[in-house]
Amino acid sequence: MRSRPIGVFDSGLGGVSVxxxxxxxxxxxxxxxxxxxxxxxxxxxxxxxxxxxxxxDAAFLLEKNVKAIVIACNTATSAAAKHLRxxxxxxxxxxxxxxxxASLNRKNGIIGVMATPATLKQTKFKLLYEKYGDHAMxxxxxxxxxxxxxxxxxxxxxxxxxxxxxxxxxxxYNLESVVLGCTHYVFLKGAIQxxxxxxxxxxxxxxxxxxxxxxxxxxxxxxxxxEGSVFMYTSGDEAHILPLMQSxxxxxxx
Ligand code: DGL
Numbered sequence: 001m002r003s004r005p006i007g008v009f010d011s012g013l014g015g016v017s018v019x020x021x022x023x024x025x026x027x028x029x030x031x032x033x034x035x036x037x038x039x040x041x042x043x044x045x046x047x048x049x050x051x052x053x054x055x056x057d058a059a060f061l062l063e064k065n066v067k068a069i070v071i072a073c074n075t076a077t078s079a080a081a082k083h084l085r086x087x088x089x090x091x092x093x094x095x096x097x098x099x100x101x102a103s104l105n106r107k108n109g110i111i112g113v114m115a116t117p118a119t120l121k122q123t124k125f126k127l128l129y130e131k132y133g134d135h136a137m138x139x140x141x142x143x144x145x146x147x148x149x150x151x152x153x154x155x156x157x158x159x160x161x162x163x164x165x166x167x168x169x170x171x172x173y174n175l176e177s178v179v180l181g182c183t184h185y186v187f188l189k190g191a192i193q194x195x196x197x198x199x200x201x202x203x204x205x206x207x208x209x210x211x212x213x214x215x216x217x218x219x220x221x222x223x224x225x226x227e228g229s230v231f232m233y234t235s236g237d238e239a240h241i242l243p244l245m246q247s248x249x250x251x252x253x254x
Pocket of ligand 1: 010011012014015040041042043044072073074075076116119145181182183184
């Protein structure tokens with residue numbers, strides 16, 4: 001079991017931001033990444049559709065004989081983690097917007113939660129919000145992940161998109177911190193921080209990597225020898241997406 005790879009999937013290349021943390025924490029592990037770029041975005045689809053696509057993503061990874069599956073996508077976790085945990089024989093690690101740490105560290109302002117419309121609509125987020133959302137404001141960001149998918153991490157186009165999306169919240173609320181509740185947004189941190197100067201940004205990537213380590217440790221499934229490898233697959237245009245994924249894997253993030 002130890003020597004089998006770990007499967008990771010996302011609707012596209014956003015989950016590569018999580019893959020980076022996991023690879024850094026577990027450098028001896030082999031990772032297989034699948035981005036369903038052909039069907040991205042998930043965040044504006046129905047829960048049933050996201051579930052159906054996530055089942056296919058997991059099936060692709062299971063065929064590669066993975067020992068665990070990481071859903072490196074907040075949207076797919078909300079729609080499919082429960083089902084995948086109940087039906088698959090390997091452990092499934094999911095993600096959720098990092099509202100808990102943001103709320104535990106809150107001083108006196110409002111916490112914005114930037115995520116896809118689907119993530120913010122689903123029961124999983126509603127439960128998290130009931131627990132930690134007293135001073136939080138959901139900020140749905142349809143259209144934002146597309147910048148990362150196209151490899152546009154900075155520039156005028158994304159700056160004005162972010163200004164348009166965030167201005168109403170900046171004007172109305174005393175934002176103290178913002179949770180990046182979509183793995184694609186982590187690649188856009190530089191542009192988001194520019195639009196929200198002085199505001200602390202949270203993401204769940206490191207927590208997910210640690211959770212993966214815990215799950216493997218518990219089972220005694222950590223690979224302890226050799227150098228790890230990373231293989232990437234996409235359902236989209238390979239010639240375009242794979243080089244982009246590889247460069248994002250190495251990209252310096254704020
Ligand atoms: N990267 C995804 C997330 O974490 C979803 C983006 C999308 O497909 O809309 O939510």
